[in-house]
Amino acid sequence: MSLFQRLVTVATIAVSLVLAGAHLWGRAHMSVALAANQAAKQTPVASCGGDAALRSFFKGAPAGMKVKDKVELYDEKGLFNYIDGGAPLYIKHHFRRLGAAEMSSDGSGELTCDIYDMDGPANALSIFTAEKSSAFKPVAGWPEAHTSPMSFVFHQGCYYVKLTAFDKKAESAMPALAGALRERMQGTPHAATHK
Numbered sequence: 567m568s569l570f571q572r573l574v575t576v577a578t579i580a581v582s583l584v585l586a587g588a589h590l591w592g593r594a595h596m597s598v599a600l601a602a603n604q605a606a607k608q609t610p611v612a613s614c615g616g617d618a619a620l621r622s623f624f625k626g627a628p629a630g631m632k633v634k635d636k637v638e639l640y641d642e643k644g645l646f647n648y649i650d651g652g653a654p655l656y657i658k659h660h661f662r663r664l665g666a667a668e669m670s671s672d673g674s675g676e677l678t679c680d681i682y683d684m685d686g687p688a689n690a691l692s693i694f695t696a697e698k699s700s701a702f703k704p705v706a707g708w709p710e711a712h713t714s715p716m717s718f719v720f721h722q723g724c725y726y727v728k729l730t731a732f733d734k735k736a737e738s739a740m741p742a743l744a745g746a747l748r749e750r751m752q753g754t755p756h757a758a759t760h761k
Contacts, residue, residue: 614683614724620665623681628746631669631739634676640664655696656682660689669743675736679743682726690721711744718744722751 615622617639624637638648645664646653653661662685670676684690694710697719702712711720718729718740727747731737 629742630671634668659693674739675733677736680728694721
């Protein structure tokens, strides 16, 4: 065997060993990442008060607004059905659960109240920031909130809230409802809002 053939053989073996090592290293790290992800999914999450807290925000007619039918809770899979193409953005920002209901009161019209448990204050702030558009106007004295026609959006602690009015009467009721929800959220775990 010539010197050239020996060098080619050694180089081929070396490349094979490097590739095999990289493959094994990658698989080992992938296994660790998958195990950590699986453990996170199996760990119960109650950092924001859990599902009971989500339901409690709708009880007792906050600001005179009553749930029309019932409060629906959505996980990641249900979120895709509820907000269609918008779900990946929420999941990217660590969405945990959505509590949603249509609400109304005598003479104030109807609106949809969506309360997203974002599993932490930083996540609630991040989705609030990600969804902000030039159409939104700030709310005086409340930097964690903004409005647009027929919409009022805010974050408090680990929650991100979207109120959507179906008519002008409901639109005029949104600030009072938002304020009542904010007060209720201030008493939950992780109530502090990051600025």
